[in-house]
Amino acid sequence: MRGLLFTSSKASSPSHSHSSTHSPARTPVTTPSHHRTFSASLQEEDLLYAEQVITRWDLDSPFYSKLDYLFTGDRRQAREFVKSVNNLQSAMRLFVSESASSEKIIHAQKLMQVAMKRLEKEFYQMLSANRDVLDSESVSNRSSRARSSVSDDDNASEEDDRVSMSGTTVSDGDRVSVSEMVMADLKSIADCMIGSGYGKECVKIYKILRKSIVDETLYNLGVEKYSLNQLNKMDWEVLEAKIKTWLYAEKIAVKSLFSGERILCDYVFSSSEKIRESCFSEICKERAITLFEFPELVAKSKKSMDRMFRTLDMYSAMSNQWSEIEMIFSFDSMTAVRTQVVTSYVKLGDGVRAMLADFEAAMQKETLKTPVVSGGIHPLTRYVMNYLVFLSDYSEALFDILADWPLEVQSPLPESYFSYTNSDESSSISARFAWLVLVLLCKIDAGAELYKDVAQSYLFLVNNLNYVVSKVRNSNLRLLIGEDWLVKHEQKVKQYAGNYERMAWSKVITSLPPNPTVENLPIESARDCFRRFNLEFNDAYRKQSTWIISDSKLRDDIKISLFKKILPAYRTLYEGYRGCFRGVDAVVKYAPDDLGNYLSDLFHGTGAPGSVNGSSHSSSSSLSRSR
Known part of the structure; x- marks a missing residue:
């Protein structure tokens, strides 16, 4: 009313006069x-x-x-x-x-x-006394329903307006948290002061108090301002610890601190977009730039392959939260923050490319100069495959980083090697991983040539190729390199294992007659079989007592294969001719069970070179039991 x-009352002005349809004269109508x-x-x-x-x-x-x-x-x-x-x-x-x-x-x-x-x-008292209920996490988690339900409506009932600062609300309708009630009160005061022409005083208080909270929170999270020179002087262990701190702080800052400040600012100063932008910018801009500048400095600092994964961690963190960052810092005055995020993002990607190029170059230059004594897994194989497995965990980030960085190799690779690639999106990263694995396999092949014993060279190939295959099978590399590659190289492991058995045990196996029965094998021939078997088995065991097969399943598979090829024929010979010789221990050195024990002891790499201690089946049996 x-x-x-x-x-x-304003209608008395000439601009609001009007003429009457019944009077010829134009007379102003006044209130x-x-x-x-x-x-x-x-x-x-x-x-x-x-x-x-x-x-x-x-x-x-x-x-x-x-x-x-x-x-x-x-x-x-x-x-x-x-x-x-x-x-x-x-x-x-x-x-x-x-x-x-x-x-x-x-x-x-x-x-x-x-x-x-x-x-x-x-206003000052409410901001300072309610820091605990205006913390960024509480504010940022407010639902849209709560934001819309909390207002300073003149028509609200008196019962809905009673609240104690201990946090207990009394309402016959919807219950709201103390933080939401405090926010509504702050908004009511801000609207009143701004509408009365005293917004400057209100804004000044808000900026001072909320900026101190943002500064204190980031300080407690370990966010500091560094120079490039400072980072270059740090040991990697120190810098890595600071990166871990940054990763945690950045997550909290984006999802809680800055998000909460933006929500609070937008709500309290909803009556003026200009004031909202001014407050949020002055409170958060400087500290946000400091936070997002750190990854750029890390990317520009000294590079080494060991820093790859922490760099990818930072890249992934910023990539995953970019949409939130863009929304929180959407004001025009926050362009510098968004620019800093993009700059750091690009620099991290460049750093990953540089480190990956160094890794590829190091692999190509690497030469296996000395053989692994046990024929086991070469350190290069372990290092490269574990590195690639960890890299494959960052496949989503690498898709972005390597998308416009095609693979360039000096020598062409077989087209069939890349036939597993199923999509253009993954072709770049898949081809690069496949090529790196191929380079490693070439190094392994060259390493096998260092062995004088052909059987041991095949055992080296078995161990190392099986290690590569198992790492691919049990990691994201399986998705990147593909099932066809996996099937092909699993077959190659079996092929190498068969070659090892043939080269290492063929003399032992052929020393036994194929059908050693009393009717078709003279005693002297049986005696020669025992002596030749003893000689060949002793020589094979002596050479292989320090050899190793690292994978337990592969080790058991090869042992079972050897058992099947050696023990049945030897048991038949042993049972048919055991009682035919005087001074039997000089001819029959091994009982079948003892022979099985010796085979079971192989491929653990714990034996010492030397002859088999088996002067008699009884003594060898007790040796096996003692072990």
Whole structure:
């Protein structure tokens, strides 16, 4: 009603006059004087009521208790105070429009100053006293429903406006958290002060208090400003620890701290987009740039292959949170933050490429100069495959980094080697991983040539190729390199294992007759079989007692294969001719069970070179039991 009256009071101006359809004369229609008097009367009543409410909370009043605050306990008084200020503002506009006496305007202005001083103190107190309920995590986790439900609506019931600062809310309707209630109160004060022309004072308090919280939070998270020179002087262990700290801090900062500050700022200063942007920029801009500058400095610092994975960790962290970063820092004044994120992102990608190029070059230059004594897995095989397995865990990041970095090799590779590639999206990274594995396999083949014993060279190939295959099978490399490659090289492992058995045990196997029965094998021939078998088995065991097969399943498979090829034929010979010789221990050195024990002891790399200690089946059996 007051709004309608206020509008009608302005109709006395010429621009709002109109003509009557019944009168030929154009006479201005003015608002009746009793309407203006009634409106002025209402405004004067508002002024008197505002004076009563505002002076009650005057900070300079001798009756005011400095421990009292409007927005604690029963919030009806706070709502009443804000309404009085709004009415006072409306009355002041009317006084000015009707050229009221300067005394009224001066008096209203003094009351407004008292009210603003009160609200300024309340705003400061609420921000400082409620740090725990205005923490970024609580604010950032607020649901859209809660944000829309918490408002300073004049029509809200008195029961919904009662809240204690301990965090207990009393409401017959929806219950809201203390943090949401505090935010609503802050918004109410900010709207009132900005609408009354005192936004500058409100904003100043907000910026100072919230910036101190952001600075303190990031300091506690370990975020510091570094120079490139400082990072270059750090040992890798020290720098790696700082990267781990940054990874944790960046996650908290984006998902909680900066997100919460943006939500809080947008909510409290929803009445002014310009103020929202100014507050958020001054509170977060500088610290955000410091946070996101660190990855760029790491990418520019000294590079080594050992730093690859931490670099990828930072790249992945920024990639995964880019959409959130872009949304949080969407203001034009935050362009520098978004630019810094993109710069760091690009520099990290460049760093990964450089380290990967160094890794490839190092692999190509590597030469296996000395054989592994046991025929086991070469250190280069372990290092390269573990490196590639860890790299494959970052396949999503590497897709981006290697997308426009095609594989270039000096010598062409077989087209069939890349036939497993199923999509253009993964072709670049898959081809690069496949090529690196191929380079390693070439190194392994060259290493096998270092052995003088052909059987041991095949055992070396078995161990190393099986290690490569198992790493591919049990990691993301399987998806990158493909099932065809895996099947092909699993077959090659079996082929190498067969070649090893043939070269290492063929003399032992052929020393036994294929069908050694008493009817078709003379005693002297049987004696020769035993002597030749003893000689060949002793020689094979002596050479292989320190050899190793690292993979337990592969080791058992080869042992089972040897058992099947040696023990049945030897057992038949042993059982048929065991009692035919005098001085039997000189001819029959091994009982079948003892022979099985010796074979079981192979491929663990724990034996010592030398002859088999087996002067008799009984002594060898007791040796096996003692072991």
